[in-house]
Amino acid sequence: MSSARYTATRTSLRTAAIMVGFTAIFTAIMAFTFDTTRPAIEAARIEEQMRLIDEVLPRDRYDNLLLEDFVDVGPHPALAGNRVSRIWRARKAGQPVALIAESSAPDGYAGRIELIVAIQADGTVSGVRVTAHKETPGLGDYIDPRKDRNKTRPWISQFVAVDWNAIEASKWTVRKDGGVFDYHTGATISARAVTRAVGRTVGHVVEQRDALFAAPSASRL
Template sequence: MLSTLSKNGGMLAAFAIVTTALIALTYSGTEERIAYQQEKRLLAVLNEVVPENYHTNTLFEDCTAVSSELLGNREPHLVYRARIDGAPSALALETTAPDGYSGNIELVVGVDTSLTVLGVRVVDHKETPGLGDKIELAVSDWILSFNQKQFDTDKLSRWQVKKDGGDFDAFTGATITPRAVVEAVKNTLLFVQQNQSALFSQPNDCAPTDNEREQ
C-alpha cells in the first residue's frame, strides 16, 4: 500500500511540475504577444494624434517620462515629442482619467505648440459596453470632438460636458465617463501650458541603443 501511495504521489508531483512549466511557458509567450500588441497600438495612436506633417523625427524614439497629478496620478507618463527639423512642433502625452465609471481611463493627447488639440485617443478602459465605451473611436466619433480645440485658461469653463455648462456632449445614461475624459484632457493641456519648454528640453528616455540602431 505504501508503494502504491508513493507511486501515486510521484505521479501527482510530476503532473504538477509539468503543468506549472506549461503555464509558465504559456504566460511567457502570451506576455510577449500582449507587449507587442500594446506597442503596435501605441505606434498607431501616436500617428493618429500627431499627424505626419507635424514631425520629421521618429516620435516613439523621442520621449521623456514625467510625473504630475495633472496627468491623473503620480505614476510616470511618457510624453512623445514631435519636431520639424529639430524645432518643437507638437507633443503626444500619455495621461489618465482616474475617475471613470469603472476605473482608470488611459488616454493619449496630441497638442501642438500653440495649444491646439490635434487628437485624443483612448488606449485602455473598463467602461460599460453600450454606454461608456462610446469614448472609443471604433464605437463612436465622440472623441473627435476634441480635434482643433484651442486651449485658453481664460475659458476653462468650456472644458466640461454641456450638462455642466461646457462645450462637450455627454452620453445618454452615462455622463460620468465623458466628464472624466474631458477633465483629463483639460488637465493635460494645463500641464503642457505650464511645462512646454521644459518638456522639449528634458533628456530623451526613448532613444534607441546602438544595438537597436544596427538591427
C-alpha cells in the same frame, strides 16, 4: 541502516534528483521561449503604440524617431495621477511640433479611463484617444471612437483643433456643468471624466511646454 530504510532513502534522493532535473529543464525551456518570443512581443507593443499615436498625430507632421524621443513625468495629478506619465516629443527639422501625453481620468463611471492626448506646439489639441476603460457597453463607451455609433463625427473628435488659449480653464468640462463640450444624455459621467482629464492634461503640457521639449531624452521631470 536497515535495508528498507536504505532503499527508502535512495528512492527519496532519486525522486528529488528527478524533480530538480525536470525543474531545470522546464526553466530552460521557459527562458528559451521568452527569449525567442520577446522580439515579437516588443514589436507588437511598439506597433500598438504607433497605431494610437497615428490617430492623434499623423506621421507626416514630424520626422524624428518619436518613440525614442520622450520624457517621463510625475506622478502628477494633471496627468496619470499617482503613476508616471510618458510624454513623446514630435519634431520636424529639429523644431517642436507636438507633445503626446499619457494621461488618465480617475473618475469614470466604472473606474479609471486611460488616455493619450496630442497637443501641438501652439497649444492646439491635435487629437485624443481612450486607450483603456471599463465604461458601460452601449452607454458610456462612446468615449472610444471604435464603440461610438456616430462614425461620421465620433464624440472624441470634438477636441481636435481646440485651442487651450481660447477657452477658460473652467470651461473644459461638459455643457451640463457649464462647459463647452458635448456629451450624450444619460451617460454624462464618462464624458465629464474624459473632458476634464483632457483639460488638465492640455493645461499642464502647455504650461510646461518649453521644459518638456528641452529635457534630455528618456529623462524624468
